[in-house]
Amino acid sequence: MADQTIPMPGTLDAERSRSAALLEWLHSWVITVDHKKLGILYIVYALVFLLIAGAEAMAIRIQLAIPHNHFLSPELYNEFFTMHGTTMVFLVGMTLIFGFGNYFVPLMVGARDMAFPRLNAFSFWMTAFGGLLLYFSFIGGFGMYGMGSAPDITWWAYAPLTAKAFSPGHSTDYWALALIVSGFGTLGAAINILATAFSMRCRGMTLLRMPLFVWLMVVASGDTLIVITPLTAAQVMLIIDRYLGGHFFDTQAGGSATVWMHFFWIFGHPEVYVLILPAFGIASEVIQVFSRKAIFGYPAMVAASVGIAFVSLSVWAHHMFTIGMTSVSNAFFALSTMMVGIPTGIKIFNWIATMWGGKIRFATPMLFCTAFLFQFLCAGLTGIMLAVAPWDWQLHNSYFVIAHFHYTLTGSFVFCFFAAIYYWFPKIIGRMLSEKLGKWHFWLFFIGFHMTFDTMHFVGMLGMPRSIYTFEPDRGWNTLNMIVSLGGFIQAIAVLILVWNIVDSFLHGPLAGNDPWDAWTLEWSTPSPPPPYNFATDPVVRSRRPLWDIKHPNDPDWKYER
Amino acid sequence: MSSLPIFADENWRLPSRGRVAMFSLIIGESAIFTIFVVAYIYYIGRSTYGPTPQILDVPWFNTVCLLSSSISIVLSERAIERGHIRNFAAWWALTILLGVVFLAGTAMEWKRLIYSDGLSIRSNLFGTTFYSLVGLHATHVIVGLIMLSLVMILTLLGRVEQQHTERIQILSLYWHFVDAVWVVVFTVVYLVGK
Numbered sequence: 001m002a003d004q005t006i007p008m009p010g011t012l013d014a015e016r017s018r019s020a021a022l023l024e025w026l027h028s029w030v031i032t033v034d035h036k037k038l039g040i041l042y043i044v045y046a047l048v049f050l051l052i053a054g055a056e057a058m059a060i061r062i063q064l065a066i067p068h069n070h071f072l073s074p075e076l077y078n079e080f081f082t083m084h085g086t087t088m089v090f091l092v093g094m095t096l097i098f099g100f101g102n103y104f105v106p107l108m109v110g111a112r113d114m115a116f117p118r119l120n121a122f123s124f125w126m127t128a129f130g131g132l133l134l135y136f137s138f139i140g141g142f143g144m145y146g147m148g149s150a151p152d153i154t155w156w157a158y159a160p161l162t163a164k165a166f167s168p169g170h171s172t173d174y175w176a177l178a179l180i181v182s183g184f185g186t187l188g189a190a191i192n193i194l195a196t197a198f199s200m201r202c203r204g205m206t207l208l209r210m211p212l213f214v215w216l217m218v219v220a221s222g223d224t225l226i227v228i229t230p231l232t233a234a235q236v237m238l239i240i241d242r243y244l245g246g247h248f249f250d251t252q253a254g255g256s257a258t259v260w261m262h263f264f265w266i267f268g269h270p271e272v273y274v275l276i277l278p279a280f281g282i283a284s285e286v287i288q289v290f291s292r293k294a295i296f297g298y299p300a301m302v303a304a305s306v307g308i309a310f311v312s313l314s315v316w317a318h319h320m321f322t323i324g325m326t327s328v329s330n331a332f333f334a335l336s337t338m339m340v341g342i343p344t345g346i347k348i349f350n351w352i353a354t355m356w357g358g359k360i361r362f363a364t365p366m367l368f369c370t371a372f373l374f375q376f377l378c379a380g381l382t383g384i385m386l387a388v389a390p391w392d393w394q395l396h397n398s399y400f401v402i403a404h405f406h407y408t409l410t411g412s413f414v415f416c417f418f419a420a421i422y423y424w425f426p427k428i429i430g431r432m433l434s435e436k437l438g439k440w441h442f443w444l445f446f447i448g449f450h451m452t453f454d455t456m457h458f459v460g461m462l463g464m465p466r467s468i469y470t471f472e473p474d475r476g477w478n479t480l481n482m483i484v485s486l487g488g489f490i491q492a493i494a495v496l497i498l499v500w501n502i503v504d505s506f507l508h509g510p511l512a513g514n515d516p517w518d519a520w521t522l523e524w525s526t527p528s529p530p531p532p533y534n535f536a537t538d539p540v541v542r543s544r545r546p547l548w549d550i551k552h553p554n555d556p557d558w559k560y561e562r
Numbered sequence: 563m564s565s566l567p568i569f570a571d572e573n574w575r576l577p578s579r580g581r582v583a584m585f586s587l588i589i590g591e592s593a594i595f596t597i598f599v600v601a602y603i604y605y606i607g608r609s610t611y612g613p614t615p616q617i618l619d620v621p622w623f624n625t626v627c628l629l630s631s632s633i634s635i636v637l638s639e640r641a642i643e644r645g646h647i648r649n650f651a652a653w654w655a656l657t658i659l660l661g662v663v664f665l666a667g668t669a670m671e672w673k674r675l676i677y678s679d680g681l682s683i684r685s686n687l688f689g690t691t692f693y694s695l696v697g698l699h700a701t702h703v704i705v706g707l708i709m710l711s712l713v714m715i716l717t718l719l720g721r722v723e724q725q726h727t728e729r730i731q732i733l734s735l736y737w738h739f740v741d742a743v744w745v746v747v748f749t750v751v752y753l754v755g756k
Contacts (some may be wrong), residue, residue, distance in 0.1 A: 115579040191586040199579035225590040231629065235599035240694055245684030248694075254608040254687040263597055
């Protein structure tokens with residue numbers, strides 16, 4: 001603004017005002033407390049890091065495509081798989097769920113903003129700077145010869161590898177501090193989602209009328225409160241060990257490396273449920289809209305989600321079967337892990353029952369959600385296999401485990417969030433994404449995904465351990481690894497198609513209108529993109545599908561819904 | 563469920579967002595403390611060298627001060643609910659005073675431990691777990707005191723009125739949480755762990 005009060009002579013004037021306008025526009029994004037703008041910031045930030053972490057994955061796959069490869073140095077290889085895991089979980093996964101949560105929870109419950117808009121902005125910037133701090137380690141984390149060095153301790157960072165003696169320099173500190181900083185951001189975002197969903201609902205939006213996406217965000221945020229904080233506590237302990245000479249994980253002084261494992265996985269396992277629960281929410285919205293049927297068994301879906309969140313808190317040590325726990329602990333964690341299969345089974349059956357007899361439209365969001373159903377089932381089945389302790393003794397830390405969790409995180413989480421992008425892009429931007437490019441994206445990603453991760457199961461069962469830099473040519477893993485790498489590149493091409501689709505549709509896509517999918521939740525009653533403060537008048541809701549009631553006044557849901 | 567009125571609009575009540583947020587924060591903080599308490603309990607008696615918990619003196623006076631500050635803050639909540647700002651300010655000031663006494667007591671305890679008993683955070687495993695757990699709690703007391711003092715300053719400036727009752731009550735929730743955590747820390751460190 002200050003620039004505009006000083007008149008500039010000559011041709012510079014026009015140039016100046018354009019740059020001033022640009023500055024003002026950028027400034028408006030930095031100071032914004034609007035939940036929609038912050039939601040977009042979260043999502044864009046997540047997509048940028050998705051590309052970065054994806055590029056790291058591609059470098060890893062080039063390195064592993066053929067035996068005795070030297071595409072990456074061993075040090076860089078360790079840094080890349082550490083950063084790939086850390087980035088995907090904390091900077092892509094968590095920011096995607098809170099991005100969509102931020103944008104759509106207030107809209108779906110009929111509120112004008114989040115409960116605490118300024119806390120919301122604070123949370124985003126904490127998360128953002130946490131991510132920048134992590135990536136600054138590439139240039140700032142004093143490694144050998146003054147070069148930067150990124151963390152190379154794997155994303156679960158077992159002690160004593162993180163001790164000062166084994167991880168000199170600052171790369172490990174960057175890792176711990178970045179996760180503490182972004183952890184506070186996540187905590188703030190979770191509190192905000194909970195307060196919004198409980199205290200900002202419009203008239204008539206009782207808890208059992210909330211859209212399932214909101215419910216799943218509530219459950220995931222509740223879980224976040226009790227699982228991100230243990231990670232923060234463990235990171236504080238690690239920092240105390242590294243900076244103040246503490247002995248938490250120092251086995252020489254009586255400390256224990258196993259305690260770190262427990263603390264990390266008390267965070268680490270529920271964390272994947274925190275990620276997958278909002279993905280379930282997206283699937284629940286997309287599947288009912290594109291099957292043209294109300295969701296089957298809404299109360300059971302809610303109960304199953306809460307059940308998953310509770311059971312997920314008692315399963316962490318199935319990551320630790322090989323460290324030699326007592327047989328009682330092994331049995332307990334094996335059984336509790338298998339229990340997760342019950343509520344997730346309920347959900348899968350309900351989704352299928354929703355599709356059953358529906359008039360299914362296979363638009364891109366529905367394609368992604370249908371693939372999700374199948375892939376999530378496979379992921380659950382390998383999960384139950386790995387929950388059997390003796391099976392895990394055989395396959396622990398092999399590529400079978402990598403295949404299993406990429407089936408949940410890529411095959412389920414990422415597929416659902418791609419569905420969310422295609423489903424909600426028209427609402428956020430006001431333009432449709434290209435269906436043609438969307439289909440290309442889906443089929444390439446689907447084929448690439450199965451080439452990569454189906455094959456990984458076999459290479460794992462043939463004994464290939466995770467996190468290895470290279471392998472001998474006589475192990476019988478050569479062809480399989482080449483297939484895995486090729487599949488990875490097909491997925492990369494698919495993601496680039498998505499990026500092109502987003503850019504192109506942002507500029508030239510056909511206008512979407514308020515409600516392109518003929519959907520039923522409140523966000524589709526607003527213009528696309530929604531105006532500031534969302535609703536001109538506070539909406540009033542009488543059923544779980546308020547827009548259905550408006551569109552079908554002779555046959556409204558509230559007549560039948562109990 | 564079938565008894566749910568279709569027009570729930572008439573008396574539409576929602577929980578206070580401040581309370582929901584504060585309870586959420588308290589749940590999250592409880593998880594942090596749980597991890598530190600579990601670490602403390604697990605590491606009791608595992609130090610391979612250096613001072614042991616026998617050097618600790620049970621801080622009864624401190625504990626009484628901190629716990630009674632919960633009573634004084636309840637009294638101040640009641641005062642502001644009835645609009646007695648003067649009484650509110652008095653009880654609020656007493657709460658802050660009791661908190662400061664607690665912190666001073668901790669400082670003196672730590673000074674004795676460091677200089678006469680030679681126990682620092684790096685001297686052995688017991689030192690590490692002791693200072694981090696008690697220090698984590700003391701950090702929360704400090705944060706609480708900063709917030710209480712802000713309210714005190716605003717009260718002295720005449721900015722706090724009866725309409726702020728709910729905010730005061732939400733802030734008090736945090737202080738009650740800090741006190742409740744002390745009961746756990748005190749039991750674990752000074753009664754069980756000694």
